[in-house]
Amino acid sequence: MRSLEDSLERLGIDAVDILFVHDIDVFTHGSEAARDAYVETLMSSGYKALIKLRDEKAVKAIGAGVNEWQVCETLLKRGDFDLFLLAGRYTLLEQEALESFLPLCVERGAGVVLGGPYNSGILAVGPVKGAMYNYDPAPKAVLDRVAAIEAVCKAHKVKLPQAALRFPLMHPSVVTVIPGAASPKEVALNLKTMSVKIPKELWKDLKSKGLMRADAPA
Numbered sequence: 001m002r003s004l005e006d007s008l009e010r011l012g013i014d015a016v017d018i019l020f021v022h023d024i025d026v027f028t029h030g031s032e033a034a035r036d037a038y039v040e041t042l043m044s045s046g047y048k049a050l051i052k053l054r055d056e057k058a059v060k061a062i063g064a065g066v067n068e069w070q071v072c073e074t075l076l077k078r079g080d081f082d083l084f085l086l087a088g089r090y091t092l093l094e095q096e097a098l099e100s101f102l103p104l105c106v107e108r109g110a111g112v113v114l115g116g117p118y119n120s121g122i123l124a125v126g127p128v129k130g131a132m133y134n135y136d137p138a139p140k141a142v143l144d145r146v147a148a149i150e151a152v153c154k155a156h157k158v159k160l161p162q163a164a165l166r167f168p169l170m171h172p173s174v175v176t177v178i179p180g181a182a183s184p185k186e187v188a189l190n191l192k193t194m195s196v197k198i199p200k201e202l203w204k205d206l207k208s209k210g211l212m213r214a215d216a217p218a
Contacts, residue, residue: 001049001053004016004019004053004058004059015057015058015059015060016058016059016060017059017060017061018059018060018061018062018063018082018083019050019053019059019061019062019063020062020063020064020065020085021042021046021050021063021064021065022064022065022066023065023066023067024038024039024042024064024066024071025066025067025068025071026068026071027066027067027068028066028067035071039071039074039075039078042075043075043078043079047079050062051080054082061082061083062081062082063081063082063083063084063085063113064081064084064085065084065085065086065087065115066084066085066086066087067086067087067088067089068089069086069089069090069096069097069101069102070101072084072086072101073100073101073104076101076104076105076108076110077104081110082110082111083110083111083112083113083175084105084110084111084112084113085113085115085178086112086113086114086115087115087116088115088116088117088119088120088134090102090112090114090168090171090174091114091116091117091118091119091123091164091167091168092117092123092149092163092164092167092206092212093119093122093123093133093142093145093146093149093164094119095212095213095216098213098215098216102171102173105173106172106173110173111173111174111175112171112173112174112175113174113175113176113177113178114168114169114174114176114177114178115177115178115180116178116180117164117165117167117168117177117178117179118161118164118165118179119133119134120132120133120134120135120136121133122138122142122143122146123146123160123161123164124160124161124164126146126147126150126160127143127144127146127147127150131143131146145211146160148209148211149163149206149211149212152202152205152206152209152211153202155205156198156199156201156202156205158196158198158199158202159193159196161193162193162196162198163198163202165177165179165190165193165194166194166196166198167216170216170217170218171216171217172217179193200218203216203218204218
């Protein structure tokens with residue numbers, strides 16, 4: 001409550017659209033036990049505040065911003081969350097969230113704001129030396145997989161980042177994608193990247209080569 005109050009004062013407005021609880025995940029806290037402790041704290045206290053704020057129309061929507069889909073699924077099963085800011089876990093490189101989390105989003109009508117569509121960089125720059133994956137240098141297995149994906153993209157005259165930015169948006173629960181932009185030039189580049197038409201055959205070829213899940217919406 002204090003955090004929102006302080007934010008509204010700094011922003012000079014009376015309400016915000018979305019309030020996210022951030023980083024209650026293993027990536028941030030180091031273990032499942034630590035993550036689970038934060039989830040319990042949220043559900044026994046902060047969650048009640050989030051619901052109150054939404055009921056009073058101080059915020060329009062509530063959710064969580066995390067690095068793992070598993071905790072999003074836990075929260076969605078336990079509470080009435082509107083959407084999740086999920087970083088890098090439903091991309092051209094990774095689609096494990098299709099196992100259970102994304103189907104649950106469809107069932108519950110929850111949205112996903114997909115952050116990190118380039119998996120920290122490698123899907124933007126390709127499998128080059130020093131390419132980053134999950135905030136660290138990409139391991140060989142990831143470099144090899146991205147190289148194979150990029151080869152299919154090139155065969156269809158599509159650049160890797162063009163396919164990577166478009167891919168998540170084909171899922172009905174993904175309401176927006178945040179590629180990040182540090183300058184007006186990068187905003188313009190994002191718009192140009194998003195405007196490219198991707199042939200359906202590209203997705204079919206990725207699936208046939210085992211480089212994309214067969215159940216990924218395309």
